[in-house]
Amino acid sequence: MKRLGIISLFVILFVAFIAVWNYSYQMGSEEAYVPLEPAQESIIIPTEYGVFQRSQHALDYENMPFDYEHQRSLETYYKNRAFPGAPPTIPHVVADERNMGDNSCLKCHENGGFVEKFNAYTPVTPHPQLTNCRQCHVPELTSGEFKPNSFVKKQVLGAGNNNALLGSPPVIPHQLQLRENCLACHAGPSAPVEIRVSHPERTNCRQCHVPSDTKVQEIKSFTRNKKE
Numbered sequence: 716m717k718r719l720g721i722i723s724l725f726v727i728l729f730v731a732f733i734a735v736w737n738y739s740y741q742m743g744s745e746e747a748y749v750p751l752e753p754a755q756e757s758i759i760i761p762t763e764y765g766v767f768q769r770s771q772h773a774l775d776y777e778n779m780p781f782d783y784e785h786q787r788s789l790e791t792y793y794k795n796r797a798f799p800g801a802p803p804t805i806p807h808v809v810a811d812e813r814n815m816g817d818n819s820c821l822k823c824h825e826n827g828g829f830v831e832k833f834n835a836y837t838p839v840t841p842h843p844q845l846t847n848c849r850q851c852h853v854p855e856l857t858s859g860e861f862k863p864n865s866f867v868k869k870q871v872l873g874a875g876n877n878n879a880l881l882g883s884p885p886v887i888p889h890q891l892q893l894r895e896n897c898l899a900c901h902a903g904p905s906a907p908v909e910i911r912v913s914h915p916e917r918t919n920c921r922q923c924h925v926p927s928d929t930k931v932q933e934i935k936s937f938t939r940n941k942k943e
């Protein structure tokens with residue numbers, strides 16, 4: 716009887732020890748789960764954020780075959796733009812003259828693809844977030860409304876000679892405003908052939924490509940400032 720009492724005492728002590736230890740272990744490990752700061756509170760630089768906008772499609776772009784029959788060139792690209800950087804006019808009929816602010820344009824222009832009716836690939840919009848498309852894009856209805864004047868389109872630098880050395884990454888010859896989303900214009904079958912990128916999978920474009928800064932074009936021989 717006495718022995719049984721001693722054994723059950725030890726069993727009770729052992730169970731109590733396990734319970735207390737378990738409780739304090741859990742309390743201890745709970746502190747390791749201090750909630751991290753929610754991701755959306757981290758600072759996102761707007762112009763840099765856009766660089767990653769279509770990254771999830773990079774490998775699809777990489778594996779897309781070339782369709783030599785339906786390629787755009789920079790020449791046709793600039794045809795329906797009043798000047799470089801101007802919103803292109805809509806070169807096709809739109810079903811409803813008043814459709815605004817819904818997804819009727821994004822059905823085709825969000826991800827692109829071939830449209831039999833227009834016999835062309837749909838250019839992907841670099842700004843799917845600006846849903847009110849026809850605020851800026853209008854069809855061209857007339858060709859002789861304005862008096863001839865002295866306006867001349869600004870010439871662009873064009874593609875193919877923006878690198879310092881053969882094989883070095885070309886600088887970005889254009890502004891970044893409304894052009895943050897690189898893959899929209901530079902990848903896939905709707906990209907003008909001269910600027911269709913050979914490496915859409917490299918994700919962080921601006922790691923290697925920097926905007927051209929015309930201010931530093933005139934680099935003379937470098938002289939160190941003398942101490943006064």
Ligand code: HEC
Pocket residue numbers: 792795803804805806807809814819820821822823824829830833835836837838848849852
């Ligand atoms: C059925 C699919 C489809 C729909 C819907 C559609 N588009 Fe298009 N869009 C195209 C195709 C294809 C082209 C290329 C036409 C060409 O190159 O001849 C194009 C070209 C354009 C261009 C010229 C882009 C450039 O880089 O030159 C603009 C601007 C445009 N569309 C705006 C719109 C707007 C605004 C809407 C909605 C009112 C719209 N589109 C609806 C298929 C579509």
Ligand code: HEC
Pocket residue numbers: 799800801802803820821824838839840841842843844845846847848849850851852892893894899900
């Ligand atoms: C605030 C004005 C504005 C709105 C709204 C707008 N766009 Fe644009 N869009 C522009 C400008 C400006 C450009 C020319 C950008 C450039 O060349 O740098 C452009 C370029 C484009 C291009 C040609 C991309 C290329 O390959 O160069 C397409 C396609 C396009 N927009 C479609 C759309 C669609 C579809 C919508 C609606 C979902 C839309 N845009 C809403 C101003 C706008």
Ligand code: HEC
Pocket residue numbers: 766789792841871872873874875876877878885886887888889891893894895896897898899900901909910920921924
């Ligand atoms: C609205 C469409 C559009 C967007 C968006 C865009 N580009 Fe461009 N890019 C062009 C065009 C068009 C050219 C050809 C030169 C010109 O017409 O200014 C070009 C030229 C270039 C060139 C020079 C290519 C060569 O062979 O010389 C580089 C590099 C470049 N872009 C990088 C970028 C990067 C990086 C981004 C994203 C931050 C970007 N582009 C976003 C349209 C675009």
Ligand code: HEC
Pocket residue numbers: 881882883884885897898901909910911912913914915916917918919920921922923924
């Ligand atoms: C690791 C550095 C690096 C990254 C990241 C990078 N590029 Fe390039 N890019 C280069 C180099 C180097 C060249 C020159 C290639 C040559 O001359 O063979 C080049 C060439 C280009 C060209 C000229 C056409 C061509 O393909 O040769 C364009 C347009 C371009 N890059 C756009 C982009 C875009 C858009 C992205 C983001 C998806 C990007 N690059 C990411 C290094 C890079």
